[in-house]
Amino acid sequence: MNKTSLREFEKSKVAYVPVGTLEWHGNHLPIETDLLVAKRLCDIVSEKHSGFVLPPLYLGTDKSEGDFRGMEKHLGKKLKGEIYFLRPELLLEVLRALMSNLNDFEKIFVITGHAGSKQIEVLNQIDDEFKNVIFINPYSDIKLNVNHADEYETSLLWACYPDEEVKSRKAEIKEDDDYFKWLGYDPRTKASLELGNELLETINQTIEKLVTL
Numbered sequence: 001m002n003k004t005s006l007r008e009f010e011k012s013k014v015a016y017v018p019v020g021t022l023e024w025h026g027n028h029l030p031i032e033t034d035l036l037v038a039k040r041l042c043d044i045v046s047e048k049h050s051g052f053v054l055p056p057l058y059l060g061t062d063k064s065e066g067d068f069r070g071m072e073k074h075l076g077k078k079l080k081g082e083i084y085f086l087r088p089e090l091l092l093e094v095l096r097a098l099m100s101n102l103n104d105f106e107k108i109f110v111i112t113g114h115a116g117s118k119q120i121e122v123l124n125q126i127d128d129e130f131k132n133v134i135f136i137n138p139y140s141d142i143k144l145n146v147n148h149a150d151e152y153e154t155s156l157l158w159a160c161y162p163d164e165e166v167k168s169r170k171a172e173i174k175e176d177d178d179y180f181k182w183l184g185y186d187p188r189t190k191a192s193l194e195l196g197n198e199l200l201e202t203i204n205q206t207i208e209k210l211v212t213l
Contacts, residue, residue, distance in 0.1 A: 004052065014051030015105040016042040017098070019123070020113040021060040021084035024071055025149040026179035028168050028188055031081035033149070033157050034060070038113030040160035041138055045109070045207050052105075057098070060084050061091045062116045070116065071148055075178055084114075092122050099130045109211060111136045136210050138203040150183060151190035152199060159196030 020035025030036070035056045042053045062069040062085060072079050086094065095110075102108050110133060112123055120137055127135035139146065146152045158165040169188060173180070180186050 009052060012050075012052040013106045014049065015102050015108045016046050016051050016053045017102075017108060017110045018042045018054070018056040018113065019060065019110060019119075020056050020058055022058045022081065023060075023084050023114065024079035024081040025153070026187075027173045027177060028171055028179075028186075029149055029154060029157060030164070031083075032058075033153065034113035036113070037157060037160055038111050041111050041113070041203065041207060042109075044204060045111075045211055048208075049211050051107075051109070057094075058084055059086050059091060059094060060112075060114045060116070061086050061088045061118045061122060063118050071179075074182055077178075088118050088122050091119075092125060095122065095126045096129070099126060099133055103132070106132060108133045109136060109207075110134070111138060111207065113138075115139045134210055134213075136207055138206060141206045142199065142202060147183065149179060149187065151187040151195070154187050154191040155193070155196030156199045156203075157196070158191065158193050159200040162193065165193060 018035070018038035018041070020032070020038040022031050023034060025031060025033045035058050039056045046053050063073075065073050067078070068076070069085055070082065072082065099108060108130070110123060110126065112119060115137060123135045123137070127133050144152055154168065158168070173186070
């Protein structure tokens, strides 16, 4: 949590809103991955372009098929750790309320760590509705085929929080792990801090362009 005094809050003209999820990311990553990445991206940009970083919003949305959503659709079963989901129209209302509460800020940068198509659709709508809101999809300039919790997302989390690489590599995960079977390999074998730092640099360049417009 930010330890911001009222005086510091009143001086802020810019707000950064990290939006993530508490979502199943396999056994090699924490369920907070999207939330943690979004928070780190906001912290990095706020160090250069001062503003108030809100506590992360862990709620989000996804395309659904019956009772399944996100990776559940691919694996065909309910997954532990999926505790973020709101219907798209409800997420939209929550975000509208939040942006209205922040209407004294001249600019509100909303940065998502969860990039499901429904999530992006809702955040684009918020961007359209509020003149002082700038939605940033940090993955928009990445020319890669990124799968959920694969080596790219794994590497990015490690770059944001290097201690997470140690935890992830130490995790003993069976070869018949649901995610490894679906992906076809253990993503940790292809992930690296070097790859993560390259992704983080690309993402930070994307954010920098939009913050300085």
